[in-house]
Amino acid sequence: MTPLKPASAPRPSDSRSSMQEVAKRAGVAPSSVSRVLSGHPNVSEVLRNRVNDAVSAMGYEPDLLAQSLRRGATMTVGFVVANISNPLLSEIALGAETCLQAAGYSMLVTNSMSEPELDAEHIRLFARRRVDGLLLSISSENWQATIDAINKSALPVVLVDRELKVNQPVSAVLAEHGIGIADAVHHLASLGHQRIALVNGPADLRPARDRAATLRRVSRQLGITCIVRSGAFTAEHGERAVEFLLAQPDPPTAIVVGSNQILVGVLRALRHAARRIPEDISLVTCDEVPLAEFLVPPLATIERDHFEMGTIAAQLLLELLSGTKPRTKKVPTTYLPAGSVGPAPAST
Amino acid sequence: MTPLKPASAPRPSDSRSSMQEVAKRAGVAPSSVSRVLSGHPNVSEVLRNRVNDAVSAMGYEPDLLAQSLRRGATMTVGFVVANISNPLLSEIALGAETCLQAAGYSMLVTNSMSEPELDAEHIRLFARRRVDGLLLSISSENWQATIDAINKSALPVVLVDRELKVNQPVSAVLAEHGIGIADAVHHLASLGHQRIALVNGPADLRPARDRAATLRRVSRQLGITCIVRSGAFTAEHGERAVEFLLAQPDPPTAIVVGSNQILVGVLRALRHAARRIPEDISLVTCDEVPLAEFLVPPLATIERDHFEMGTIAAQLLLELLSGTKPRTKKVPTTYLPAGSVGPAPAST
């Protein structure tokens, strides 16, 4: 039997060369090579050249793994996200990664598929990988295992549109959902709408809470009725919610939709019920959808700058990594009226 | 002056405990702790218990960084992508990450913003980080620095809808764009269309090449005219291309659009030129867009399963990592007719 695995050196005949070899070739000590490469001030011209020549001759590139172990910093951050295929989150990821990249950091991404226990697991995994910090857009704000994992990790954390009771103070970038919702509700009320529904996301997440709270407050101020249906970020939830709403004795004349996944279900249910927009019912959605301008009618939208939220999240994390105190930054939302909002139908 | 930085131990009073400390607490050698934790067969019951007790008492979790350095495997793969906010790519990323996660791998993501030099740079960076493999959806197939970086890295590579002349054979997951294009062209031809335009992506990428080649071949077979406008994956390109096409003496009666970013520009230009779909011009787009079913008219689409492409890419990489020979897997595309395709207008 010939042994299938030599199983001795992990990388037997690898092309990569180590600093030792560079040192030997340059005829200097490894520590000197390190000094040259890390830009230490007290290095003579001649040594620097000798080392640099050897480095370029061998095509040497330092091993970031060993560097991380020794320096105690991996120059890596973890992004814990429900689902990177959500355009909202992928734009945030783009903004964050671009900013982190510029600062020399790499970004690990993991999908929790809206399962809170996976959030916690991934946070622990990232901690074991010794990431320098975390960007969190977790799936539930009330999951104890997640909070425990964050506390135990003792890592710098930036929350992305989330609020969390953890021991350490953490930074956060928060969208001011209330602004856009309030503007939308005022607009709807001015058009005679008396019953407004919010087909909302999960109640244990800040965006949904913020939107619901604002809708309730503004509705009370304006003396109109509102109804909130919380649920998952899925088309199914949107569909069920609309079926429920339309079955009410006094169905709402306007619907605000809490996410683009939910929107798909809402539109399907409205189409199935043959409701015309905006003649029968007005529609406002949260977060831009790609072709909203080409829908008939165009979709009124409560927007925010996702890319910028990602950038800010990264900046806040870089701040924390440089030792600054945690802080919270807010990003506005903007209500953009469009053809999907019209006068309330004459009451029956 | 009090020194601001003690600058000695990287993590002065860290909560994390090392294997040494576990060993000491359990009263055994570090190597024994390692054996227990890595499930080595020859470990006595009593030793195993002593170690496990100490481990759980201290809440010890092994340091993956040190593990990686010693074992020579980081259990990390890098995904090089033009722009993670592109829904196509973010769905691939989701599929890939889900699959890799299940196999114990983490995924680093980096955005090249369609700049080939950044592709090369990021590949080198990932190599220095000692990732175990690469998933590549690079921005140009002809960029020498990228090819050099791949060759030098000597890493297992899976190309995602790309073809590349590298030294080592690499695996690839490729979409069969031709199937969908051919079906669409046949459909259009059967409706009387004689001049079909393809507003294409960059000519140095496989999807665009594949689509253009098929369009030309099928057009020749059917005896109809085709025109291809290559360009970047941007709305601007789509807008310019349509302006150009409509300014032709004999403008096309049908347009196939090569990506969802380009689509936005195409739709804008058609709206601006007041062309009705499908009465004046028929439209087919590649790759699903979220609300295509609610556009008026609904958009004919050439689809493929992005999530599955990501999954397959990850599986191919896992295969390579287990030592299997590289291979290529193909994913079909499907033409879905819809209201945006209609009979060719009566020729002028």
Added chain:
DNA sequence: ATTCACTTTGGAAACGATACCAACATGAGA
């Protein structure tokens, strides 16, 4: 009782870099 195979454990050398410390050289000031 001796040998041998086998299991179980500890010790120490790696993985590839960094940073401390000491040693040596250099030049200025006394």
Added chain:
DNA sequence: TCTCATGTTGGTATCGTTTCCAAAGTGAAT
């Protein structure tokens, strides 16, 4: 000429694991 501060270099311990090797213990077979 002798200090002393400063600049430059090499040697070595260290980051936290794994794994090889050897030593010790066990039991069976001779």
